Structure formats: structure tokens, C-alpha cells
Amino acid sequence: MLPSQYYNIIDAIVYLIAVIIPAYFILKSRNSINNNDSTHLRKLTIILVGFILLQVLYHVIGTFGFRLLAKGFLEPLSMVALLLFGVMYLISTFKAKKQQQQEFNT
Amino acid sequence: MINIFEINNTISTSYFLHSMSDITLILSFIPLIIFVWLALRSKSIKAFQFQISIFIAVYILGEIIENNRIAIFSTLPPNIGSQIHVGSAIFFTIMMWFRFYYAEKRGKKMIESDIDGYDDSINDNKSTKDSNNN
Numbered sequence: 001m002l003p004s005q006y007y008n009i010i011d012a013i014v015y016l017i018a019v020i021i022p023a024y025f026i027l028k029s030r031n032s033i034n035n036n037d038s039t040h041l042r043k044l045t046i047i048l049v050g051f052i053l054l055q056v057l058y059h060v061i062g063t064f065g066f067r068l069l070a071k072g073f074l075e076p077l078s079m080v081a082l083l084l085f086g087v088m089y090l091i092s093t094f095k096a097k098k099q100q101q102q103e104f105n106t
Numbered sequence: 107m108i109n110i111f112e113i114n115n116t117i118s119t120s121y122f123l124h125s126m127s128d129i130t131l132i133l134s135f136i137p138l139i140i141f142v143w144l145a146l147r148s149k150s151i152k153a154f155q156f157q158i159s160i161f162i163a164v165y166i167l168g169e170i171i172e173n174n175r176i177a178i179f180s181t182l183p184p185n186i187g188s189q190i191h192v193g194s195a196i197f198f199t200i201m202m203w204f205r206f207y208y209a210e211k212r213g214k215k216m217i218e219s220d221i222d223g224y225d226d227s228i229n230d231n232k233s234t235k236d237s238n239n240n
Contacts, residue, residue, distance in 0.1 A: 007188035011195050018199035021206045055195075068119060072126045079133035082162070086137035089155075093144065 005063050012059035019052040040092050047085045054078035127173045131166065138162040157201045164194035 022045045029042050058074035141159035148155055171179045172187025 003185050004188055007185065007192055010192050014192065014195040014199050018195070018202045021202045024206075068123065071123050076126055076130045076133060079130050079137075082137045083133055086140040090140050090144065 005065075008059040008063040012056050012063065015052050015056045015059065019049060019056070022049045022052070040095075044085065044088055044092065047081060047088060051078055051081035051085060054081055124173075127169070127175075131169060131173075134162060134166050134169065138166065154205070157205075161194055161198045161201065164190060164197060168194055 025045050026042060026049065029038055029045070032038060054074060055078050058070050058078055061074060062070035138159060141155050141162060145153060145156035145159050150156065168187050168190030170176060170187075171182060171190060174180055
């Protein structure tokens with residue numbers, strides 16, 4: 001086994017440990033009251049879980065030697081998920097700020 | 107005998123992988139810029155934005171070293187890029203678990219708003235307004 005494959009396994013395991021927290025929050029928020037804030041936070045968490053799971057898949061596929069699929073498709077895809085998370089986070093920050101500004105004015 | 111088709115295939119594959127790694131780098135720089143900007147606005151190292159921007163920065167560093175795109179990094183020992191990737195993954199996991207632990211302990215949100223300080227200033231302004239009206 002190559003050292004890079006070992007690193008891929010370690011990466012996959014570490015990301016799997018990380019995904020437990022946001023996945024737990026998604027499951028927990030399913031039963032909670034649905035307001036606008038919690039729905040948005042849930043969407044953000046789902047995107048974060050998507051990013052982590054894509055990283056897990058990328059490292060697992062990389063371990064088996066499918067470099068083209070892993071590096072050429074799954075890694076950029078996981079970065080798209082991270083980009084989406086960043087954009088959504090930015091939007092939610094602006095929305096919250098706007099809402100509070102309106103509350104202050106009224 | 108050399109198989110020309112195989113060589114061409116290998117060259118095109120490596121070219122494709124190089125271009126995809128460039129795309130990955132560009133894609134990862136955008137969230138880094140977003141989170142660094144948000145972290146600068148929040149002005150706190152405890153903020154989620156700051157911590158995730160560190161994770162992305164370390165990830166990008168690992169990616170650059172792994173791809174051997176900068177000559178200075180070619181002197182580094184092999185697999186250092188992968189090791190940095192592992193480091194960023196461990197940092198991300200520790201960050202998630204610590205945030206969860208402290209959120210549970212203090213009963214706070216795991217991802218705080220960028221406008222937490224802003225909330226306080228609004229409340230202060232509101233209270234001054236009320237006192238002035240009275």
C-alpha cells in the first residue's frame with residue numbers, strides 16, 4: 001500500500017468523525033419548530049454535510065486508485081459544495097443584518 | 107515497443123488532472139475570501155468564520171504542495187502535501203467537536219451570527235431611545 005493511500009484512509013476516517021456533528025444537528029432540527037431562521041440554518045448544515053461526505057467519497061475513491069474520478073471530479077465537486085456553503089452563509093449574514101436594521105427602524 | 111496511444115492517453119490524463127487541480131484551487135479560494143472577510147468583520151478568533159477560514163487556508167496550502175505547482179515547495183519531502191491535508195481534516199474535526207461541546211455546555215448556537223456585536227449595539231440604542239422618550 002502506498003503512503004498516499006494511507007493518508008487517504010486517515011482523511012476519510014477523520015472527515016467521517018467530523019460529519020457526526022452536523023448530521024446530528026440535521027436529525028435534531030427535523031423535530032423542532034420550523035421558523036425561517038432554523039430552516040436556513042438547516043439548509044446551511046445540509047450543504048456542510050454534503051461537502052464533508054464528498055470529501056469522504058473523494059478520499060475513499062482515491063484510496064482505491066481511481067485518481068481520475070477522485071481528483072478530476074469529486075474534489076472539485078466538494079469545493080463547489082464549500083463555495084455554495086460560503087455563499088449561503090454570506091447571504092444569511094446579510095439577511096439577518098437587514099432584518100435587524102428593519103426591526104431597529106420600526 | 108512503445109504504445110503511442112497509451113502515452114497520449116497518459117499525457118492527456120495528466121493534463122486533465124492538472125487543469126482540474128487548477129479549477130479546484132480557484133474554487134477553494136472563493137470561500138476562503140468570503141470567510142476571511144466575514145472573520146475580519148466579526149473581529150474574533152473564536153468565531154466560526156475565522157476557524158473555517160484557517161481550515162480552508164491549510165487545505166489550499168496542502169493542495170498547492172501536493173500538486174507541486176510552486177518551485178520552492180518541490181524541495182520539501184514527498185507526501186508533505188497529503189500530511190497537510192490530514193492536518194486540515196483533523197483541525198476541522200476538532201473544531202466541529204469543540205464547537206459542539208461548548209455549544210452544549212453553554213446552551214449557545216454552534217455557528218454564531220456575524221452581527222452578535224451589532225445586536226448589542228442595537229439593544230443599547232433602543233434602550234437609550236426609550237429612556238429619552240420617557
